[in-house]
Amino acid sequence: MTQSMRIMTESPLNAETEAARLRSWITPNAVFFDRNQGKIPEAPVDLNDWRLIVDGEVKNPLKLDMDRIQRLPKAIVANTLECSGNSRSLLEKKASGNPWTIGGVGNAVWGGVWLRDLLNDAGLADRAAHVAFEGMDTPLGKAQIKFVRSIPIAKAMSSTLLAYEMNGDPLPLKHGYPLRALALGWTGANCVKWLSRITVIEKPFEGFFMDQVYRVFQKGQQPATGEVVTAIPLKSIITRPLTGERMAKGSIVVLGAAYAGEGHVDQVEVSVDGGGTWQAAEFIGPDEPFAWRQWQYVWHADRADEYTIKSRATDGQGRQQPQTAPWNFLGYGNNGIDEHAVTVTVE
Ligand SMILES: Nc1nc2c(c(=O)[nH]1)N[C@H]1C(S)=C(S)[C@@H](COP(=O)(O)O)O[C@H]1N2
Ligand SMILES: [Mo]
Numbered sequence: 001m002t003q004s005m006r007i008m009t010e011s012p013l014n015a016e017t018e019a020a021r022l023r024s025w026i027t028p029n030a031v032f033f034d035r036n037q038g039k040i041p042e043a044p045v046d047l048n049d050w051r052l053i054v055d056g057e058v059k060n061p062l063k064l065d066m067d068r069i070q071r072l073p074k075a076i077v078a079n080t081l082e083c084s085g086n087s088r089s090l091l092e093k094k095a096s097g098n099p100w101t102i103g104g105v106g107n108a109v110w111g112g113v114w115l116r117d118l119l120n121d122a123g124l125a126d127r128a129a130h131v132a133f134e135g136m137d138t139p140l141g142k143a144q145i146k147f148v149r150s151i152p153i154a155k156a157m158s159s160t161l162l163a164y165e166m167n168g169d170p171l172p173l174k175h176g177y178p179l180r181a182l183a184l185g186w187t188g189a190n191c192v193k194w195l196s197r198i199t200v201i202e203k204p205f206e207g208f209f210m211d212q213v214y215r216v217f218q219k220g221q222q223p224a225t226g227e228v229v230t231a232i233p234l235k236s237i238i239t240r241p242l243t244g245e246r247m248a249k250g251s252i253v254v255l256g257a258a259y260a261g262e263g264h265v266d267q268v269e270v271s272v273d274g275g276g277t278w279q280a281a282e283f284i285g286p287d288e289p290f291a292w293r294q295w296q297y298v299w300h301a302d303r304a305d306e307y308t309i310k311s312r313a314t315d316g317q318g319r320q321q322p323q324t325a326p327w328n329f330l331g332y333g334n335n336g337i338d339e340h341a342v343t344v345t346v347e
């Protein structure tokens with residue numbers, strides 16, 4: 001069965017999940033969003049030819065095959081992955097990049113090994129401060145720039161998984177087979193697919209995908225002086241009803257999801273009068289670190305009219321989603337309440 005996705009570009013493949021497929025806690029692998037800078041490998045690498053190299057500022061560099069990796073203690077963790085550019089097209093002031101609506105996000109249960117276990121085996125040298133990941137995808141475009149990203153050592157040692165399973169299946173080719181990094185609670189750009197090499201370095205990796213993109217900067221500002229995108233910001237989305245829907249009067253189930261990156265979503269509220277009054281939504285389904293929470297709100301819509309529905313999340317520190325998202329040149333991190341409003345007709 002062909003699964004429907006909203007394809008934004010075919011080469012590289014960038015496709016978002018339909019809102020209706022974001023209504024379950026687990027996003028099925030077949031409809032999980034695709035975000036690529038380069039060309040997805042045509043065929044899965046033969047594991048006989050594949051090794052993971054761990055080198056750089058370590059005492060004993062490692063070269064591991066998949067059997068060795070799978071004999072290490074296995075971790076199974078939920079994690080919501082979101083592309084930094086998700087919801088970009090909903091910004092009032094346009095920003096350049098893929099025109100994501102809300103479907104550049106998904107939640108999966110990943111199986112793999114903790115990066116910390118490998119780094120401890122390799123033994124960190126004193127100068128170890130960042131960890132760079134290199135993917136095996138073929139770069140597209142004239143510049144032939146490989147997708148390499150680095151994260152600080154503290155994140156690498158605390159909560160970064162190397163995943164070889166996704167929702168109980170071997171990691172699908174599109175999502176990084178045989179191994180991908182997952183900096184839990186951080187945006188997708190920090191989660192390099194098709195891993196071949198992990199290099200411990202003294203300072204952040206310098207290169208196109210570190211310095212020119214995945215940074216928050218304003219028009220006219222040098223991208224490299226902007227902040228690097230790391231943790232996913234607090235956000236809620238409405239997955240039912242969808243904007244433009246017409247519904248019969250009566251009880252209408254409003255559904256959505258809310259996530260907070262490394263934080264915890266404590267509360268979601270819903271407004272059906274454009275933000276005038278707010279009622280608490282109920283959570284449904286699991287509550288796991290790094291994973292979104294699904295919520296519902298039963299709306300008794302007795303009067304035919306046009307309505308604007310909004311949702312707002314509060315995290316464990318009492319912080320709330322912003323009313324409107326702070327704008328930046330590449331439109332990253334749109335978590336505005338207003339930008340995610342849906343307008344429906346009750347008749
Ligand atoms: N090797 C490699 N890893 C990559 C990318 C890429 O282009 N190449 N894109 C990144 C970005 S920007 C995102 S949002 C996620 C998307 O992961 P997915 O396609 O499995 O949803 O992968 C990240 N890892
Ligand atoms: Mo991304």
